[in-house]
Amino acid sequence: MAKDQSSTIKEIITEFGNDRHRLMDIALKVQSQLGYISEDNMEAIAQTLGIPLVEVRDMVSFYSFLPREKEGKNVIHLCNAVVEKMHGMDLVAKAFEKNLDIPFGSTTEDKKITLKYTPCMGMSDQPPSALINCIPVTKICPEDVPGIIEDIIKGSKYSCEKRASSIPAAQVETNLMKEGEVIFSPMERGAAVRSAAIRTPDEVIDEITSSGLRGRGGAGFPTGMKWGFCRKAKGDDHYIICNADEGEPGTFKDRVILTEAPDLLFEGMTVAGYALGAKEGLLYLRGEYAYLLGYLEQILESRRHLGLLGKNIVAKEGFDFDIRIQLGAGAYICGEESSLIESLEGKRGAPRHRPPFPVTDGYMHQPTSVNNVETLCCAARVLEKGADWFKQLGTKDSTGTKALSVSGDCKHPGVYEIELGIAINDLLEMVGTDHPQAVQIGGPSGNCVAPKDFGRKICFEDIATGGSVIVFGKKRNLLEIVKEFTEFFNDESCGWCTPCRAGTTIILKMLDKILEGRGSMQDLEMLKKVGNTIKTMSRCGLGQSAANPILTTLQNFRNLYEDLCKTDEYIPPFDYEKAISVGVEIAGRDPVEEEE
Amino acid sequence: MDKIAIIIDGKEVEAKAGQTIMETAIAAGIYIPHLCYQEELAPGGHCRVCTVLVNGRPQSSCTHPAAEGMVIDNDTPELLEERRRIIEMLFVEGNHICPFCEKQGNCELQALAYRFGMIVPTLPYLHRKIEVDATHPDVFIDRNRCVLCGRCIRASRDVDGKNVFGFEGRGPQKSIALNTKGALSDTQLDAADKAASICPTGSIVVKRVGYAIPYGKRKFDKEPIGSEIEKAK
Numbered sequence: 037m038a039k040d041q042s043s044t045i046k047e048i049i050t051e052f053g054n055d056r057h058r059l060m061d062i063a064l065k066v067q068s069q070l071g072y073i074s075e076d077n078m079e080a081i082a083q084t085l086g087i088p089l090v091e092v093r094d095m096v097s098f099y100s101f102l103p104r105e106k107e108g109k110n111v112i113h114l115c116n117a118v119v120e121k122m123h124g125m126d127l128v129a130k131a132f133e134k135n136l137d138i139p140f141g142s143t144t145e146d147k148k149i150t151l152k153y154t155p156c157m158g159m160s161d162q163p164p165s166a167l168i169n170c171i172p173v174t175k176i177c178p179e180d181v182p183g184i185i186e187d188i189i190k191g192s193k194y195s196c197e198k199r200a201s202s203i204p205a206a207q208v209e210t211n212l213m214k215e216g217e218v219i220f221s222p223m224e225r226g227a228a229v230r231s232a233a234i235r236t237p238d239e240v241i242d243e244i245t246s247s248g249l250r251g252r253g254g255a256g257f258p259t260g261m262k263w264g265f266c267r268k269a270k271g272d273d274h275y276i277i278c279n280a281d282e283g284e285p286g287t288f289k290d291r292v293i294l295t296e297a298p299d300l301l302f303e304g305m306t307v308a309g310y311a312l313g314a315k316e317g318l319l320y321l322r323g324e325y326a327y328l329l330g331y332l333e334q335i336l337e338s339r340r341h342l343g344l345l346g347k348n349i350v351a352k353e354g355f356d357f358d359i360r361i362q363l364g365a366g367a368y369i370c371g372e373e374s375s376l377i378e379s380l381e382g383k384r385g386a387p388r389h390r391p392p393f394p395v396t397d398g399y400m401h402q403p404t405s406v407n408n409v410e411t412l413c414c415a416a417r418v419l420e421k422g423a424d425w426f427k428q429l430g431t432k433d434s435t436g437t438k439a440l441s442v443s444g445d446c447k448h449p450g451v452y453e454i455e456l457g458i459a460i461n462d463l464l465e466m467v468g469t470d471h472p473q474a475v476q477i478g479g480p481s482g483n484c485v486a487p488k489d490f491g492r493k494i495c496f497e498d499i500a501t502g503g504s505v506i507v508f509g510k511k512r513n514l515l516e517i518v519k520e521f522t523e524f525f526n527d528e529s530c531g532w533c534t535p536c537r538a539g540t541t542i543i544l545k546m547l548d549k550i551l552e553g554r555g556s557m558q559d560l561e562m563l564k565k566v567g568n569t570i571k572t573m574s575r576c577g578l579g580q581s582a583a584n585p586i587l588t589t590l591q592n593f594r595n596l597y598e599d600l601c602k603t604d605e606y607i608p609p610f611d612y613e614k615a616i617s618v619g620v621e622i623a624g625r626d627p628v629e630e631e632e
Numbered sequence: 633m634d635k636i637a638i639i640i641d642g643k644e645v646e647a648k649a650g651q652t653i654m655e656t657a658i659a660a661g662i663y664i665p666h667l668c669y670q671e672e673l674a675p676g677g678h679c680r681v682c683t684v685l686v687n688g689r690p691q692s693s694c695t696h697p698a699a700e701g702m703v704i705d706n707d708t709p710e711l712l713e714e715r716r717r718i719i720e721m722l723f724v725e726g727n728h729i730c731p732f733c734e735k736q737g738n739c740e741l742q743a744l745a746y747r748f749g750m751i752v753p754t755l756p757y758l759h760r761k762i763e764v765d766a767t768h769p770d771v772f773i774d775r776n777r778c779v780l781c782g783r784c785i786r787a788s789r790d791v792d793g794k795n796v797f798g799f800e801g802r803g804p805q806k807s808i809a810l811n812t813k814g815a816l817s818d819t820q821l822d823a824a825d826k827a828a829s830i831c832p833t834g835s836i837v838v839k840r841v842g843y844a845i846p847y848g849k850r851k852f853d854k855e856p857i858g859s860e861i862e863k864a865k
């Protein structure tokens with residue numbers, strides 16, 4: 037391999053302190069400087085770090101944004117999520133293919149441009165969207181495509197100056213449609229941190245517990261209890277990790293929080309640091325949001341200048357805490373907290389065995405609390421305004437507000453901060469819909485809700501959600517959407533365990549048979565059984581919800597399936613005539629049928 | 633507390649501190665069907681065949697520590713059905729050639745299928761195209777018959793101290809990778825390594841010994857898988 041390549045790799049590894057745990061940063065930097073991570077590059081990384089090649093291969097091969105094959109100088113990742121397809125993504129894809137004369141998944145002959153697809157990149161409120169050399173470009177029309185290509189080839193950054201926005205990359209709209217009292221209301225920098233610092237860490241945790249705050253990442257675990265477990269657990273260090281991996285299709289509320297309320301988030305992390313006795317906080321930012329990195333770093337820097345990060349925060353002796361941002365590299369599973377920790381340690385994002393849980397054995401095997409972006413913002417607000425103030429919002433078991441990402445067939449897609457307990461109907465009215473056939477609450481891993489249930493409430497005691505709400509109008513083909521969602525889980529499965537890895541591939545095949553009109557009622561029964569096997573036998577939350585698109589529609593929209601299954605009889609999985617056609621041709625005669 | 637009392641299928645058994653449910657069960661002569669678990673290796677939790685209900689919640693018994701008062705369901709018709717389906721998933725995911733595989737009769741996957749009463753496949757085959765690597769003079773790896781249990785990886789790393797194998801890719805693309813830019817013959821694998829003989833199926837096989845014991849006289853031809861555990865008590 038070229039000498040300069042291996043010396044570049046050595047320099048990069050030195051920059052990250054020859055630390056094997058920083059393999060994610062090392063790999064990302066090798067990729068950005070050398071264009072891809074070749075076999076030779078992997079070998080150089082392994083040798084320099086003194087680890088087996090197979091360990092580097094194991095890690096690199098896991099992430100979508102760490103290609104091992106040489107790509108074009110420019111890479112276009114067009115988002116092919118369901119909502120993007122609902123808004124003309126296919127036409128945009130065709131325009132790219134026609135203008136460059138290559139199909140998706142390949143590179144132009146002059147090696148200038150590579151076309152690739154990527155799953156939901158957190159822009160469902162402004163589809164169709166793409167990452168062009170890591171910068172999001174949204175609301176692309178087919179007519180924009182020639183201009184985009186021209187700009188890229190000229191080497192200038194494609195930009196769409198028409199759009200005014202307060203956020204860093206001018207191409208992304210904010211679409212904050214409803215500002216609530218907790219997340220998106222004005223704040224005073226340092227107020228929450230100061231309020232924490234005049235209490236003991238235990239008092240801070242008591243305040244959080246008394247607020248009733250529950251995790252906003254989806255599972256709804258009581259935050260005060262999590263912090264309490266973590267604080268009490270013995271370890272050399274404690275860590276607070278902010279989960280900004282936001283990968284559930286249809287979710288983008290963390291993107292809006294990160295752009296509109298980053299200070300509130302960092303307050304929350306600092307409060308948590310104080311409460312847990314952590315000196316270091318880590319923010320795991322999904323690779324798709326790399327465009328926010330510079331902006332967030334700036335805010336961290338200004339907080340250091342204000343004495344809100346660093347040593348002796350708010351002039352309190354011994355209150356030392358700082359935050360590092362870790363970029364991800366395109367893997368939905370890294371939103372699962374133990375996978376996220378593995379990824380932070382420079383490994384493939386495979387979930388860990390649980391127990392032990394992160395609160396006792398997390399990052400670097402130290403007690404760690406992993407919390408969602410929004411949870412940490414709520415925590416800051418609880419310290420600033422008090423648990424009693426927080427508790428009067430929402431319902432008894434779901435206190436506070438929730439930021440919802442609403443997309444799909446609605447007039448005003450965007451982020452809505454509403455009080456927990458809102459009825460689906462009321463939400464639909466707010467976002468402007470026309471008698472939708474279904475609403476997907478909680479993304480593909482959640483529930484496909486039928487109109488008869490639109491009176492149900494969004495909260496932990498009824499329908500819980502991490503924030504994704506996708507509206508499907510009357511004309512949408514729901515079963516095609518179910519298939520796309522299932523494909524998403526199949527692609528994003530880490531592959532660790534059988535039911536998730538093999539099971540999702542198998543149910544896709546079964547679903548295809550039904551969608552092609554070759555299914556029978558027997559296939560529906562089997563589909564449900566296999567779906568339940570995946571749900572009960574899988575190792576982590578991804579597998580446990582991977583069959584939800586199928587299972588929830590089998591329950592709520594069974595008629596759609598039954599319409600496609602004309603018989604109760606067994607239908608073989610293959611077409612008999614077709615299967616024997618080659619043999620018939622070679623033999624030159626029809627098969628001999630057994631006489632009745 | 634040193635001794636831990638747990639209940640498996642209504643029977644009270646005693647666990648030692650630090651033992652998993654699987655280890656506790658084996659010591660008590662209770663067979664919890666398993667595939668990726670191998671007593672000499674750290675547990676992997678990959679195959680999920682050993683899933684039991686711990687106080688009503690599914691958990692893999694090879695990784696889950698026993699704790700005082702746990703009530704465990706193992707031998708139930710529902711779990712049998714789920715386990716059978718998982719074994720069947722592995723059969724259709726790969727390309728298994730039982731009738732002429734040299735591992736037949738000694739194959740744990742095949743033996744589990746027999747024990748669970750898997751008679752005909754009810755799931756669609758995936759028909760994946762997979763290459764065989766027979767470059768090594770003494771061992772071959774045929775990923776068609778691989779169940780991604782990771783035993784070879786753990787054995788090579790933890791017992792042989794060599795790291796010959798690892799995982800690569802994710803989801804349906806996941807496969808066993810090698811610690812080399814080349815083929816199996818370029819690795820440090822030796823036929824005497826634990827990793828060369830620990831494969832539960834015919835995926836990693838030592839050459840030239842396959843048919844030394846004839847069909848019909850092999851391990852699982854004589855008695856079903858799990859019998860050795862059940863008989864031990």
Ligand SMILES: Cc1cc2nc3c(=O)[nH]c(=O)nc-3n(C[C@H](O)[C@H](O)[C@H](O)COP(=O)(O)O)c2cc1C
Binds near residue numbers: 251283374
């Ligand atoms: C497949 C999968 C993906 C997840 N993705 C996210 C995510 O993007 N953001 C998030 O905060 N939590 C996600 N979670 C939940 C986390 O595991 C964890 O529960 C959460 O970060 C805890 O924070 P909280 O208590 O503040 O909600 C995911 C879980 C699973 C199983």
